[in-house]
Amino acid sequence: MFFPIDWQKFWGLFEYVPGDPLLFGSSLFLFSFFFVLVFYRLFAKSRAARIYLLILFSIFFYYKSSGLFFFILLASSLFNFYSGKFIFNAKTQSIKTLIFVVTIALNLGILGYFKYTNFILQILTDLNVGQFDPLNIFLPIGISFFTFKAMSYVIEIYLEMLEPTDSLRDFTLFVCFFANTQMGPIDRASNILPQIATERIVLSEDVGRALFLILCGLFKKFVIADYLALNFTDRVFDFPLRYTGVENHLAMYAFALQAYCDFSGYTDMAMGVALLFGYKLMDNFNKPFRANSVSDYWRRWHLSLSTWLLDFVFKPLQIKFRNMRMAGTSLAILVTFFIVGLWHGPNWTFIIFGLLHSIYLIIGLTTQKFRQNLWSKLGVSKYKFFRVIQVLFTFHLLCFTAVLFRSPSLEYTMNMFHQILNFYNAEVFRQFVVAYDEIVLLLIIGFGTHFLPKSWEVITENILIKTPMILQALILAGMIWLVIQVKSADMQPFIYFQF
Amino acid sequence: MISDKLKKVILEQLNLSDFDIKDETVASQVPGWDSLNHINIILAVEKDFGIKFKGIEILKAKNIGDLQKLIDSKIVN
Numbered sequence: 024m025f026f027p028i029d030w031q032k033f034w035g036l037f038e039y040v041p042g043d044p045l046l047f048g049s050s051l052f053l054f055s056f057f058f059v060l061v062f063y064r065l066f067a068k069s070r071a072a073r074i075y076l077l078i079l080f081s082i083f084f085y086y087k088s089s090g091l092f093f094f095i096l097l098a099s100s101l102f103n104f105y106s107g108k109f110i111f112n113a114k115t116q117s118i119k120t121l122i123f124v125v126t127i128a129l130n131l132g133i134l135g136y137f138k139y140t141n142f143i144l145q146i147l148t149d150l151n152v153g154q155f156d157p158l159n160i161f162l163p164i165g166i167s168f169f170t171f172k173a174m175s176y177v178i179e180i181y182l183e184m185l186e187p188t189d190s191l192r193d194f195t196l197f198v199c200f201f202a203n204t205q206m207g208p209i210d211r212a213s214n215i216l217p218q219i220a221t222e223r224i225v226l227s228e229d230v231g232r233a234l235f236l237i238l239c240g241l242f243k244k245f246v247i248a249d250y251l252a253l254n255f256t257d258r259v260f261d262f263p264l265r266y267t268g269v270e271n272h273l274a275m276y277a278f279a280l281q282a283y284c285d286f287s288g289y290t291d292m293a294m295g296v297a298l299l300f301g302y303k304l305m306d307n308f309n310k311p312f313r314a315n316s317v318s319d320y321w322r323r324w325h326l327s328l329s330t331w332l333l334d335f336v337f338k339p340l341q342i343k344f345r346n347m348r349m350a351g352t353s354l355a356i357l358v359t360f361f362i363v364g365l366w367h368g369p370n371w372t373f374i375i376f377g378l379l380h381s382i383y384l385i386i387g388l389t390t391q392k393f394r395q396n397l398w399s400k401l402g403v404s405k406y407k408f409f410r411v412i413q414v415l416f417t418f419h420l421l422c423f424t425a426v427l428f429r430s431p432s433l434e435y436t437m438n439m440f441h442q443i444l445n446f447y448n449a450e451v452f453r454q455f456v457v458a459y460d461e462i463v464l465l466l467i468i469g470f471g472t473h474f475l476p477k478s479w480e481v482i483t484e485n486i487l488i489k490t491p492m493i494l495q496a497l498i499l500a501g502m503i504w505l506v507i508q509v510k511s512a513d514m515q516p517f518i519y520f521q522f
Numbered sequence: 523m524i525s526d527k528l529k530k531v532i533l534e535q536l537n538l539s540d541f542d543i544k545d546e547t548v549a550s551q552v553p554g555w556d557s558l559n560h561i562n563i564i565l566a567v568e569k570d571f572g573i574k575f576k577g578i579e580i581l582k583a584k585n586i587g588d589l590q591k592l593i594d595s596k597i598v599n
Contacts, residue, residue, distance in 0.1 A: 182578070182582055184584070338557075338581060339577055341557065341560075342564070342577045343577050345561045345565055348562070351561070352557065352558055352561060
């Protein structure tokens, strides 16, 4: 035989290995994805065969990251599908509400068990309620994402925004779809189910756009985010006291960029990959560092989560507390952002991260009229420099919370700010630029491209769409080559996988 | 059809002299209808029409036409 194949090793590739999920961009993903795409084209005449193929691949994709816990994904599909039906068909409003409350409680109960049990046990131990040892609980990847996705279906039915689907098959694909199960976007059933229910036609423009998104995603994730993480931010955040204030300060900026490139890079790839099957996922980002206020930032960052919480948590609470007017709205913001913090994980740093954002927003809300009057009296709103100041101010408020987001504990956060406030020598800047020239270059590219005009992006995308397919393939190969050149260690797991 | 009374309440709360409000108009299309003014409008409607909404009723309203229907149903009852 010319090419002896070690079959045992080959089949081993398809088995679950803890800590080794199937990442977009990995060779096994590209290999299996290529075959799925070929079969998807072959099944062009049968929508059912295409859907079953995607469900099977999605289950395999999830199995590779979380083993047998893919059953939770299937159970969630089954449970929420029938709950939606029962809510819709319930004879009275009180029965509707009862089924709805039980459904939401069960969804949150399962999420809470996997994600927060040990956190609660730790709090109980700290409060001297008793001595509770942590339990060995595995956290299925993306459980917050797919639970919120499935819950949106039930909530939309309860609020009469959506009629339930008759197809368990279609609904299972909505919940399990590999492109957005592990890290979002937390797409709404009202966006995806109608797409699953109709023929998916992939136009050549879609292929071009998908390629553009995948290229952007690969660059953001593997060239910028992973390089920054491995060669700079991880080192500083893990041992802040070993570095001067300048390095801690720049690591704060670098992590803000890394988190954005990591998460939005994943989203770009997810959207691109989904588009190759004819599905249009919602976008999660709209240039968040261009925000000129914290409320503007939340209209640009992790949109699928922020709109979910806006529609299903903030608005109901705001209406509930409406007699308290401004105080009621502030309370609704506080509760919503407490949930934002908790959603990210069982750690005080995340909870304080959420509360800080709520404080920013409440201050912004209560001073809104005063600020508007002041800016109009001073006549500064029309000047571009004023907008630049607002953007820079907002960016620094966000960086402050980003430190909390990345720090393993509050002690690390305090250490970072201690270094920045007490060991800051501007001379180190020059040394940093010389010693970390590649990091500086990536920071310039990362932040620079963020502020390029939107029209440039559209022009680049259109050029790529019109490029002949052979050239498109060469460009993709070039990007993969670049990723391999830059990669200095194994691929880094996506930051948002843990949520 | 949006009643003059509802239109007047909305315009007053948003400090607008006039705006073409139709059944299918949604909050985001009306200048100044942000989340804070949303609450002010709901409270003003409740006060001026002498009615009380349930939270879920407001959440179900997709546009101003739905709000008008909700008010009408409350007044009849």
